[in-house]
Amino acid sequence: xxxxxxxxxxxxxxxxxxxxxxxxxxxxxxxxxxxxxxxxxxxxxxxxxxxxxxxxxxxxxxxxxxxxxxxxxxxxxxxxxxxxxxxxxxxxxxxxxxxxxxxxxxxxxxxxxxxxxxxxxxxxxxxxxxxxxxxxxxxxxxxxxxxxxxxxxxxxxxxxxxxxxxxxxxxxxxxxxxxxxxxxxxxxxxxxxxxxxxxxxxxxxxxxxxxxxxxxxxxxxxxxxxxxxxxxxxxxxxxxxxxxxxxxxxxxxxxxxxxxxxxxxxxxxxxxxxxxxxxxxxxxxxxxxxxxxxxxxxxxxxxxxxxxxxxxxxxxxxxxxxxxxxxxxxxxxxxxxxxxxxxxxxxxxxxxxxxxxxxxxxxxxxxxxxxxxxxxxxxxxxxxxxxxxxxxxxxxxxxxxxxxxxxxxxxxxxxxxxxxx
Numbered sequence: 001x002x003x004x005x006x007x008x009x010x011x012x013x014x015x016x017x018x019x020x021x022x023x024x025x026x027x028x029x030x031x032x033x034x035x036x037x038x039x040x041x042x043x044x045x046x047x048x049x050x051x052x053x054x055x056x057x058x059x060x061x062x063x064x065x066x067x068x069x070x071x072x073x074x075x076x077x078x079x080x081x082x083x084x085x086x087x088x089x090x091x092x093x094x095x096x097x098x099x100x101x102x103x104x105x106x107x108x109x110x111x112x113x114x115x116x117x118x119x120x121x122x123x124x125x126x127x128x129x130x131x132x133x134x135x136x137x138x139x140x141x142x143x144x145x146x147x148x149x150x151x152x153x154x155x156x157x158x159x160x161x162x163x164x165x166x167x168x169x170x171x172x173x174x175x176x177x178x179x180x181x182x183x184x185x186x187x188x189x190x191x192x193x194x195x196x197x198x199x200x201x202x203x204x205x206x207x208x209x210x211x212x213x214x215x216x217x218x219x220x221x222x223x224x225x226x227x228x229x230x231x232x233x234x235x236x237x238x239x240x241x242x243x244x245x246x247x248x249x250x251x252x253x254x255x256x257x258x259x260x261x262x263x264x265x266x267x268x269x270x271x272x273x274x275x276x277x278x279x280x281x282x283x284x285x286x287x288x289x290x291x292x293x294x295x296x297x298x299x300x301x302x303x304x305x306x307x308x309x310x311x312x313x314x315x316x317x318x319x320x321x322x323x324x325x326x327x328x329x330x331x332x333x334x335x336x337x338x339x340x341x342x343x344x345x346x347x348x349x350x351x352x353x354x355x356x357x358x359x360x361x362x363x364x365x366x367x368x369x370x371x372x373x374x375x376x377x378x379x380x381x382x383x384x385x386x387x388x389x390x391x392x393x394x395x396x397x398x399x400x401x402x403x404x405x406x407x408x409x410x411x412x413x414x415x416x417x418x419x420x421x
Contacts, residue, residue, distance in 0.1 A: 004064055007086050012056065014077045024056050028339040029318050038076075041213045045072040058343055140214055144168035147209040147217035155226045156240070158199050162207070166190040169211045177208040199223045200238055201231070202276040204314055204393060220316055222393060224279025230254060232264055233272040239264065246275070251421050252397075253404040256299065270304040270401045277418070278314060278394030284412040286315060286338065286371070286390040292363035293408045295324070297356040299401025306332065307356050309403055314394035317386070322362055322373060327353035337371055337383040338390060351380035359406070
């Protein structure tokens with residue numbers, strides 16, 4: 001295992017040199033998102049941002065990833081698969097050792113020839129590597145392709161009509177992908193111009209038109225809600241809640257009885273309850289906003305002892321995600337602030353551990369330089385505001401088990417754009 005971990009380090013080093021993005025320790029959330037897209041484009045396999053963060057040490061990770069992940073990394077690094085990557089690495093090492101032995105045994109007086117031989121071998125390896133990375137796939141002219149989308153209704157589930165023009169494609173390998181998730185990538189006829197897909201959750205998605213492994217067009221797609229929407233996450237299709245089942249005069253709250261009436265058990269796997277409000281207010285610039293709410297996780301039995309809870313500000317870019325849990329579970333949390341990520345595995349996130357026996361007030365605000373996060377009016381963290389334009393377009397909440405929300409407020413430049421309960 002140790003040798004394979006060393007091979008994994010070598011593979012990552014090759015990828016870092018190939019990307020030339022600077023030291024991996026300084027990579028931000030956007031870099032891992034871009035890396036995920038590049039890997040998908042080149043290999044056809046999707047590695048999630050969280051997986052890439054673990055591989056690059058953002059989260060503690062001391063064992064080998066799955067075979068699929070290793071094969072994908074090896075392909076992105078230029079090898080056929082993981083086994084080939086290891087084999088070629090060993091052959092290179094053996095070849096260098098043989099050259100060193102041969103030169104030192106036959107030409108000991110001419111040490112400069114040893115150096116010349118090694119340099120020649122390294123140059124050959126570099127050329128071979130360049131040929132390996134060059135797949136010979138011609139770059140397509142993106143202006144020759146068109147791609148748009150239109151949701152057929154407001155709310156969820158929601159079918160989206162994609163319109164596209166890929167007649168210029170040199171191959172029949174034309175795909176539309178709903179988001180970064182490879183399972184939502186479908187082949188379409190290059191001579192047709194429409195395709196439809198179903199979105200089961202609200203939010204902000206990155207739709208893509210690809211030719212082979214090249215992204216030729218992409219755009220943001222917002223799946224909005226009609227006011228507040230609630231659902232219970234399931235493996236394939238969510239279980240949707242009627243507003244009367246969770247929307248009350250003074251709070252949002254789904255009872256355990258309501259959950260069980262949907263034939264969903266609370267144990268041994270407590271369900272994840274989600275609430276959304278997307279696209280119902282004017283976009284709010286993230287460099288000048290104020291947000292606050294009060295939340296309470298109402299279920300702590302059995303496997304829900306950690307009472308995992310999150311509040312998310314959905315943007316037209318990366319989100320803001322503020323996680324909460326029982327005090328003893330903060331090691332499992334991860335705070336996201338658009339381009340910045342802090343893991344409970346490598347940082348003290350004890351400020352996000354709370355006692356849910358009472359309401360927890362969560363707030364954040366930004367000026368032109370910093371976003372500050374508060375738990376019960378005490379500042380927990382702060383991060384820089386992104387330098388590019390980013391707008392808040394929705395709000396989402398999640399409770400493992402079930403929970404309640406009240407006193408939701410969002411302000412833009414001092415003006416209130418959302419006030420509920």
